[in-house]
Amino acid sequence: MTPQQAYEVYRQAETLCSAEAVDAALDRMASEITAVLADKNPLVLCVMTGAVVVTGQLLTRLDFPLQLDYIHATRYGAETRGGAIRWLARPQSPLSGRAVLVVDDILDEGHTLAAIMEYCREEGAAEIHLAALVEKRHGRKAPGLQADFVGLEVEDRYVFGFGMDYKGYLRNLPGIFAVKEGGSD
Numbered sequence: 505m506t507p508q509q510a511y512e513v514y515r516q517a518e519t520l521c522s523a524e525a526v527d528a529a530l531d532r533m534a535s536e537i538t539a540v541l542a543d544k545n546p547l548v549l550c551v552m553t554g555a556v557v558v559t560g561q562l563l564t565r566l567d568f569p570l571q572l573d574y575i576h577a578t579r580y581g582a583e584t585r586g587g588a589i590r591w592l593a594r595p596q597s598p599l600s601g602r603a604v605l606v607v608d609d610i611l612d613e614g615h616t617l618a619a620i621m622e623y624c625r626e627e628g629a630a631e632i633h634l635a636a637l638v639e640k641r642h643g644r645k646a647p648g649l650q651a652d653f654v655g656l657e658v659e660d661r662y663v664f665g666f667g668m669d670y671k672g673y674l675r676n677l678p679g680i681f682a683v684k685e686g687g688s689d
Contacts, residue, residue, distance in 0.1 A: 510673035513664075516684040520658050523678035526637070526666055529655030530558075533635060534565030536653050537605065540633065542568040544603040549595055551620060552576035554609035557667035557675060558637045562607060573597040575606075575623070579616050589619050600628035609667035611636035611651050618646040637666060638680060656680065 521529075548566075550559035552574050563572065576592035604624050608617055617634065624632045635653035642660040658680065664670040665677035674681075 505671040505673060507673065510670060513670055513683060514674055514677070514681065517664075517681040518684065519679055520661075520663060520682050521638075521656050521680035525656065526679060529637065530561050530565060533637075533653045533655050534562060537562075537633075537635060538566060538568060540652070541570075541603055541605060544631075546570050546603040546605050546633075547595075547597055547599065548572045548605045548607060549620075549624075550574040551606060551608040551617070552593065554667045554669065554675070555607050555637075558609050559607045562635070570605075571597060575620055577616050577620055577623075589616055594623070598627075599624055601630050603631045603633070604629040605633045605635060607635045609637050610663070611639040611645070611649070611654070613644050614646040614649040618649045621649070638663065638668070658682070661685075 548559065548563065548570055550556060550572065553576070573595040574593065575595050577589055578592065579589050606617070606620055606624065611617060621632055621634065633652040636651045637655040639651060639654045639657050640660050641657055661682040662670070663680055663682050664674045665679050665681045667675050668680070669675045670683065
């Protein structure tokens with residue numbers, strides 16, 4: 505994938521959620537998260553790399569004490585289809601006894617997120633919450649996996665923008681876009 509090819513995918517893409525819709529979703533998510541976690545000294549775990557944009561934007565809306573760390577597990581890399589889970593980084597902060605908020609860009613099938621949630625349980629987190637900016641509507645989710653806080657729901661298409669990539673590119677876009685129907689995935 506070249507930058508020019510990525511730009512062409514972006515140029516032909518359909519806008520599913522505008523920057524304004526994403527901002528409104530983040531505001532709503534922050535309000536819901538505050539209601540549940542404001543008094544629990546939560547540890548926020550950013551799922552790298554996709555959730556870096558979402559987490560950064562969400563944190564500025566959470567007006568209570570919290571701590572931040574990250575976790576990096578992937579099934580994709582720069583590919584568009586998932587494989588085996590690879591652990592690239594685990595949190596440096598202890599999870600034992602903590603309220604943990606896992607933040608990710610998208611809940612699609614959720615196999616990586618299910619593994620991350622299981623890791624948090626194994627590390628002794630007192631409670632674990634999942635926040636995903638985008639959730640795809642389909643019936644292929646990992647058994648038992650459900651987000652506590654969801655910003656936007658989208659149809660089952662290849663999406664990118666606001667942290668989600670297309671073959672390593674386009675994470676920096678302010679909205680949520682879908683690859684043109686019939687386009688390459």
